[in-house]
Amino acid sequence: xxxxxxxxxxxxxxxxxxxxxxxxxxxxxxxxxxxxxxxxxxxxxxxxxxxxxxxxxxxxxxxxxxxxxxxxxxxxxxxxxxxxxxxxxxxxxxxxxxxxxxxxxxxxxxxxxxxxxxxxxxxxxxxxxxxxxxxxxxxxxxxxxxxxxxxxxxxxxxxxxxxxxxxxxxxxxxxxxxxxxxxxxxxxxxxxxxxxxxxxxxxxxxxxxxxxxxxxxxxxxxxxxxxxxxxxxxxxxxxxxxxxxxxxxxx
Numbered sequence: 001x002x003x004x005x006x007x008x009x010x011x012x013x014x015x016x017x018x019x020x021x022x023x024x025x026x027x028x029x030x031x032x033x034x035x036x037x038x039x040x041x042x043x044x045x046x047x048x049x050x051x052x053x054x055x056x057x058x059x060x061x062x063x064x065x066x067x068x069x070x071x072x073x074x075x076x077x078x079x080x081x082x083x084x085x086x087x088x089x090x091x092x093x094x095x096x097x098x099x100x101x102x103x104x105x106x107x108x109x110x111x112x113x114x115x116x117x118x119x120x121x122x123x124x125x126x127x128x129x130x131x132x133x134x135x136x137x138x139x140x141x142x143x144x145x146x147x148x149x150x151x152x153x154x155x156x157x158x159x160x161x162x163x164x165x166x167x168x169x170x171x172x173x174x175x176x177x178x179x180x181x182x183x184x185x186x187x188x189x190x191x192x193x194x195x196x197x198x199x200x201x202x203x204x205x206x207x208x209x210x211x212x213x214x215x216x217x218x219x220x221x222x223x224x225x226x227x228x229x230x231x232x233x234x235x236x237x238x239x240x241x242x243x244x245x246x247x248x249x250x251x
Contacts, residue, residue: 015203018204018210019206022208023217050182051175056200056211059208060207065165068162076128105147105234130160153166159219184220
């Protein structure tokens with residue numbers, strides 16, 4: 001069990017990182033996931049993180065609901081269960097998510113640094129059924145899929161509110177699908193109900209504060225911040241890959 005001081009500190013981090021996610025559209029979930037490693041065992045982190053991010057993303061979606069691009073949401077939702085089914089079968093067998101991290105990092109780097117002649121990642125709305133399937137598959141394995149989805153939302157025909165609202169709506173479903181996956185492998189959510197309740201409350205308050213800040217940010221500045229968050233997410237993923245490979249080579 002987590003001690004009261006650590007729980008208070010973790011709740012404060014949930015508040016701060018929810019502000020980041022509401023303003024930038026990503027990054028907060030990854031930062032919070034990283035901070036949780038200082039307080040909780042690995043087998044608890046991803047299931048609990050999923051619940052907190054479910055509440056954070058769903059409230060952000062509600063606050064910005066008029067900006068959600070609904071066709072993307074429905075196409076994404078169609079593909080999500082397909083990936084989750086595959087994840088359920090292998091979650092007990094795969095202990096090393098390195099390939100998943102590498103895929104996400106490469107997609108991010110392509111988006112940020114591709115040559116001008118190379119095509120954008122501007123996929124038609126029905127293409128989000130594949131993104132949904134990938135998120136359903138990767139979510140229970142690597143925890144935070146925001147960096148994987150983000151490049152597909154960085155497009156000129158979306159406003160900053162469209163990006164945050166629509167990405168939050170599909171991330172909500174991505175985190176929701178994790179619950180039956182972890183229940184199927186026996187994770188005891190009720191044993192952690194107090195911690196989950198406090199963390200989700202902090203996330204809701206932080207999300208509201210972040211949405212208020214979003215309205216004050218210039219569109220161009222928002223895109224610079226969004227791209228910067230993507231870059232740092234990629235660097236963090238490459239670092240995790242390096243650590244994982246180094247650990248294997250020393251065995």
